[in-house]
Amino acid sequence: MTGKMNAKMTAGIRGGLILAVALLIAIVLSLMIGQIRLSASDLWTGLLTGKGPGALTLRVLRGPGVVTAIGAGAALGASGAIFQILLRNPLAAPDVMGFTSGAGLAVVCGVLAGTSLPMPLLSAAGGLAAACAVAILAIKRDGSQVPITLILVGLGIGFLTTAGNSFIVTRLPPEQAAEAQRWLTGSLAARDWGHAAQVFGCGAVLAVILAIQVRSLGLLELGDDLATGLGLKSNRARLKLAGTGVLLAAAGVAVAGPVPFIALMAGPLGMRITGATQPGGRIVSAAVTGAIITVLADLAARSIVPGLQLPAGVMTGIFGAPYLLWLLSREMEAGDI
Amino acid sequence: MRAMAVAFLALVLAAVLTLTVGVREGGFALLWQALTAFDPSDPAHIAVLSIRMPRLIAGLIAGAALGMAGTIMQAITRNPLADPGILGINAGAAFAVVIGSLIAGRADNGLMAALAFPGAAGAAVAVFALGGGLKGDAGPVRLTLAGVALSAMLLSFVSAIILARNEALEVFRFWVTGSLAQAGMRPLGYMAVAAVFGTALAITIAPRIEALSLGSALARGLGTKPGRIQLGALVAVTALTGAAVGVAGPVAFLGLLVPRLARRVGGHVLRRELIASAVLGAAILLFADTIGRIVIPPTEIRVGTMTALIGAPMFIWMARRLRAGASA
Numbered sequence: 003m004t005g006k007m008n009a010k011m012t013a014g015i016r017g018g019l020i021l022a023v024a025l026l027i028a029i030v031l032s033l034m035i036g037q038i039r040l041s042a043s044d045l046w047t048g049l050l051t052g053k054g055p056g057a058l059t060l061r062v063l064r065g066p067g068v069v070t071a072i073g074a075g076a077a078l079g080a081s082g083a084i085f086q087i088l089l090r091n092p093l094a095a096p097d098v099m100g101f102t103s104g105a106g107l108a109v110v111c112g113v114l115a116g117t118s119l120p121m122p123l124l125s126a127a128g129g130l131a132a133a134c135a136v137a138i139l140a141i142k143r144d145g146s147q148v149p150i151t152l153i154l155v156g157l158g159i160g161f162l163t164t165a166g167n168s169f170i171v172t173r174l175p176p177e178q179a180a181e182a183q184r185w186l187t188g189s190l191a192a193r194d195w196g197h198a199a200q201v202f203g204c205g206a207v208l209a210v211i212l213a214i215q216v217r218s219l220g221l222l223e224l225g226d227d228l229a230t231g232l233g234l235k236s237n238r239a240r241l242k243l244a245g246t247g248v249l250l251a252a253a254g255v256a257v258a259g260p261v262p263f264i265a266l267m268a269g270p271l272g273m274r275i276t277g278a279t280q281p282g283g284r285i286v287s288a289a290v291t292g293a294i295i296t297v298l299a300d301l302a303a304r305s306i307v308p309g310l311q312l313p314a315g316v317m318t319g320i321f322g323a324p325y326l327l328w329l330l331s332r333e334m335e336a337g338d339i
Numbered sequence: 340m341r342a343m344a345v346a347f348l349a350l351v352l353a354a355v356l357t358l359t360v361g362v363r364e365g366g367f368a369l370l371w372q373a374l375t376a377f378d379p380s381d382p383a384h385i386a387v388l389s390i391r392m393p394r395l396i397a398g399l400i401a402g403a404a405l406g407m408a409g410t411i412m413q414a415i416t417r418n419p420l421a422d423p424g425i426l427g428i429n430a431g432a433a434f435a436v437v438i439g440s441l442i443a444g445r446a447d448n449g450l451m452a453a454l455a456f457p458g459a460a461g462a463a464v465a466v467f468a469l470g471g472g473l474k475g476d477a478g479p480v481r482l483t484l485a486g487v488a489l490s491a492m493l494l495s496f497v498s499a500i501i502l503a504r505n506e507a508l509e510v511f512r513f514w515v516t517g518s519l520a521q522a523g524m525r526p527l528g529y530m531a532v533a534a535v536f537g538t539a540l541a542i543t544i545a546p547r548i549e550a551l552s553l554g555s556a557l558a559r560g561l562g563t564k565p566g567r568i569q570l571g572a573l574v575a576v577t578a579l580t581g582a583a584v585g586v587a588g589p590v591a592f593l594g595l596l597v598p599r600l601a602r603r604v605g606g607h608v609l610r611r612e613l614i615a616s617a618v619l620g621a622a623i624l625l626f627a628d629t630i631g632r633i634v635i636p637p638t639e640i641r642v643g644t645m646t647a648l649i650g651a652p653m654f655i656w657m658a659r660r661l662r663a664g665a666s667a
Binding site: 093139140142150151153154155157158159161162164165166168169172173176179180183184187262263306307310312313315316317319320322323324326327330331 | 469470480481483484485487488489491492494495496498499502503505508511512516591592635638639640641643644647648650651652654655658659661
């Protein structure tokens with residue numbers, strides 16, 4: 003028994019190390035590659051002395067974007083894992099179910115209306131509204147709520163909010179419209195330290211809240227009866243966890259736009275690498291994996307066409323969709339859907 | 340029969356509105372003048388015939404084609420959520436055209452639109468293979484999710500290419516959402532031929548599709564070869580969808596909305612449902628386009644956005660009604 007546990011622990015540690023190294027490599031590559039290519043030693047000198055092209059890149063050109071990408075990716079990844087555990091379905095991610103595009107819609111509406119409300123607040127309001135709409139509309143006539151209906155209704159809310167977004171975009175003047183279209187695809191271009199601080203600030207608060215709630219997520223996994231027997235008010239706990247999940251996704255959307263498929267991919271990929279089975283471990287590995295995916299997607303979007311910055315969301319769309327297809331075919335063979 | 344007459348009247352009304360309602364008020368009198376006593380020196384006459392007319396023709400082709408494509412797909416898959424937009428067939432057509440013009444190294448000049456057909460066919464085959472359609476009945480949930488994924492991927496490619504070529508936002512809107520605003524620049528004649536071919540094929544095989552929907556064993560007993568009918572349906576859907584995307588871009592949700600209404604108008608006879616789908620599809624598309632043009636002047640809402648705003652709530656409503664057993 004203990005030998006087995008130890009082996010599992012070692013595997014977990016090895017997985018954690020792999021993720022950490024991968025994140026580090028992604029960060030370094032993302033800082034090195036771009037319109038001007040830097041060597042690792044340039045970066046190192048810049049980091050130590052604060053002078054030279056390395057320092058400029060770290061401080062102004064690429065540093066803020068990379069840090070924002072890490073924060074946004076981690077928030078989206080963690081959010082995805084929460085819903086995947088909560089609904090016990092790998093398809094149940096905030097981007098598949100329309101929460102992220104709802105958050106994006108609220109931000110764009112706010113910008114159009116010229117409000118001075120901060121972006122995370124708008125984004126949170128939009129995400130929560132979309133989530134409530136999905137939750138309510140997915141209740142069937144007999145009062146039951148099945149995950150597959152939640153996912154389908156969520157897709158529908160996603161279609162609706164996406165249409166709302168393109169409606170709003172047509173109302174903007176041309177330059178602003180192009181900018182808004184980019185942001186709605188999910189973009190990390192021209193981020194500054196303010197964005198980075200914002201996503202890490204919101205993320206830190208939500209991480210603390212989530213750490214308190216993680217125990218109830220573990221209990222819910224045992225099934226409602228057992229969880230209630232152990233003294234958990236399961237419906238209330240589920241609602242609180244979903245709220246935290248939506249807010250995490252909204253924090254990511256506020257700085258990076260509704261980047262698709264990160265929340266969907268991060269959880270299962272992270273779990274595969276670390277072998278984590280407990281909710282806490284799954285969420286942490288999803289957050290790190292989300293950060294890696296986002297940093298790499300942004301890097302690819304910046305460097306695939308020389309001299310041009312594509313929105314990162316285009317990359318996650320191109321690589322995330324085949325993942326969704328693969329997931330579908332696997333689920334089908336397992337007979338789950 | 341009365342329902343069909345009402346649908347047809349709606350189409351005529353939609354067509355007249357498309358030609359007459361606009362930012363510059365012309366009215367019915369101007370249209371009549373331009374049609375009966377055309378004056379080439381009058382800019383208002385030129386506007387009606389050179390801007391509005393192509394728009395009307397494109398709307399007729401795309402609306403009728405998408406409506407019929409939706410009806411065939413729903414009949415073949417017995418999936419009420421089937422729509423060429425949702426299942427990624429539109430996206431496949433758009434992707435092929437945009438990739439083609441990228442490889443040829445020039446902007447899409449209309450002739451490239453012929454690539455929409457292989458694109459649509461490829462996406463249709465892919466979505467059924469990936470959605471489990473080849474192993475018996477494709478359940479609505481799988482097929483829909485496979486379509487959403489395929490569509491997301493292909494449209495991401497389309498966005499990437501259009502953004503990388505730094506093309507105008509209008510081009511982006513056409514190839515990602517669908518729009519009738521560029522109708523004058525599209526190869527309307529060729530696409531009309533394709534749409535007519537698709538229509539003829541669909542009408543011809545309609546009774547055999549009905550036989551197939553009784554189940555493949557029963558259909559064989561009635562002397563129908565399921566594989567050949569499915570192939571025929573694929574060709575018809577490809578021709579119709581390719582034609583629609585060629586003139587209007589990947590307009591989604593029309594194929595979801597129309598078949599339900601068409602069943603009311605056409606009864607439960609597939610041939611009549613198809614005709615009703617063509618009439619209703621064109622009418623709805625033209626109404627949606629006209630509303631999109633006048634609702635917030637001077638900007639116009641693209642018709643693809645309008646159909647999505649109408650179609651998405653419909654999708655949610657239908658998703659709620661799917662029985663638990665139907666999702667397997």
